[in-house]
Amino acid sequence: MDASSTVAFALAAVPIVVIVILAALAAKIVWQIWSDEMDISKLLSNSADASLSRFQFLIFTFVIGFSYLMILCFEVVHNGAGGASSVAAHAINAATANTAGAASPASAAGVPVRIDLPDASGAAWLLGISAGGYALGKGIQTSGDTSTKNAEVTANAAAGAVAAAATGQQTVARTVTTTAGGGASGTVTSTTPSPEGDDGET
Amino acid sequence: MPPDVIFANTLAFDLARAAGPLFLGALFLAVLLKMTSGTLNIGAVTPGRGQLLIVTFGSAAAYWFTTIQSGHLPRPDPVMLSLLGASNGVHLGFKLAENWSALFGKT
Numbered sequence: 001m002d003a004s005s006t007v008a009f010a011l012a013a014v015p016i017v018v019i020v021i022l023a024a025l026a027a028k029i030v031w032q033i034w035s036d037e038m039d040i041s042k043l044l045s046n047s048a049d050a051s052l053s054r055f056q057f058l059i060f061t062f063v064i065g066f067s068y069l070m071i072l073c074f075e076v077v078h079n080g081a082g083g084a085s086s087v088a089a090h091a092i093n094a095a096t097a098n099t100a101g102a103a104s105p106a107s108a109a110g111v112p113v114r115i116d117l118p119d120a121s122g123a124a125w126l127l128g129i130s131a132g133g134y135a136l137g138k139g140i141q142t143s144g145d146t147s148t149k150n151a152e153v154t155a156n157a158a159a160g161a162v163a164a165a166a167t168g169q170q171t172v173a174r175t176v177t178t179t180a181g182g183g184a185s186g187t188v189t190s191t192t193p194s195p196e197g198d199d200g201e202t
Numbered sequence: 203m204p205p206d207v208i209f210a211n212t213l214a215f216d217l218a219r220a221a222g223p224l225f226l227g228a229l230f231l232a233v234l235l236k237m238t239s240g241t242l243n244i245g246a247v248t249p250g251r252g253q254l255l256i257v258t259f260g261s262a263a264a265y266w267f268t269t270i271q272s273g274h275l276p277r278p279d280p281v282m283l284s285l286l287g288a289s290n291g292v293h294l295g296f297k298l299a300e301n302w303s304a305l306f307g308k309t
Contacts (some may be wrong), residue, residue, distance in 0.1 A: 015214035015274045023221050040233070041241050044251045056305040059229065063262045068220040073215035073272065077208055102267025102278065112269050117285045122277030125267065128284070133290035137297050147245040151304070 015073050022069065026062050053134035060130045069169040071118040079115055222266050231257055250292035257289040 032038035043050040233255070236242035244252070261282055268276050278286075299306075 008204045008207050011203075011256045015211050019217045019221070023217065026221060026225045030225065030232065033229065036241070040236065041243060043242060044255065045232075045243055052254055053229035056246045056254065056290075059226070059258055059262050062225055063222055063266055064275070064303075066218045066225070067266065067275055070215055070218035070222075071269070071274060073211040073218065076203070076211045077215065118275055120275050125278050125283060126261070126286070127292060129286050133294060136294050138306070139302050140294065140297050144304040146227070147301075147304040200258045 011076060015069065015076075018069060022062070022065055029058070051137065052138045053130065057127075057130040057134050060126045064120075064127060068118060068120060070124070075115055075118065118168065219270070223263075224267065226259070226262055250289065250296045254289040254293045257285050261286055 006038055029038070030142060039049050040055070043052055233242065237244055261278070264282060265276070265278065
């Protein structure tokens with residue numbers, strides 16, 4: 001297999017493989033949403049389970065992915081086979097007649113021509129907005145959740161300390177009472193309260 | 203170009219052109235059906251989220267049709283960018299307000 005046939009095979013196989021993978025992914029996502037396997041019931045509410053920014057990111061990613069592949073295939077067909085004579089070029093010929101131009105002599109002769117990747121700078125705006133919104137929202141939500149959790153932990157620790165202090169005071173008071181009343185040893189060996197709260201004395 | 207390359211790319215082009223609207227339409231239908239069936243709770247909508255959902259679908263569809271028409275990936279026009287930016291900004295603003303006390307309040 002020489003170099004030109006390898007390139008031709010890649011040019012034929014890659015678009016089909018990519019579109020099959022993309023379409024399968026899209027179909028799986030749609031199916032999971034339809035079957036409630038992917039839960040979007042809280043998409044519009046104040047919940048961390050479903051994120052609207054992430055949903056927007058998903059939509060734009062697939063739309064731009066399909067668009068990019070479509071434009072790339074169009075350029076391969078148009079630049080390589082004479083544009084208007086191909087099915088794909090004919091499909092959007094009316095809309096792109098003023099920008100597409102005529103086929104080059106090289107492509108008309110069947111010689112592979114240089115095909116540039118489509119300019120995707122316009123799509124970067126959409127992806128940037130949705131990705132930036134998602135990142136900011138994630139940061140706000142996570143920081144808020146972390147602050148709330150830290151506040152709960154601090155409050156629980158403070159409540160525990162207060163309870164422990166109260167139990168410790170009771171233990172010391174009982175020990176002092178026992179000592180004053182003629183206890184056996186009268187020596188306090190531990191002031192750490194046990195879970196039952198009444199075994200901290202000797 | 204060899205004919206099989208032309209055929210494969212033509213097929214991929216047609217599939218990609220059909221897959222975009224199908225994907226968008228299926229997602230939109232799923233959201234609508236879940237709204238009407240009550241699965242997607244629109245009673246708990248917080249401000250900004252419904253707007254963002256509508257603008258997202260509208261922008262995606264507009265971008266798709268503009269791509270079909272122009273034959274290249276277009277730069278979104280200022281109106282679309284303003285709509286998307288404003289919707290995302292309002293959404294993030296309300297999210298920030300919801301978490302304001304946790305972030306900046308006294309704990």
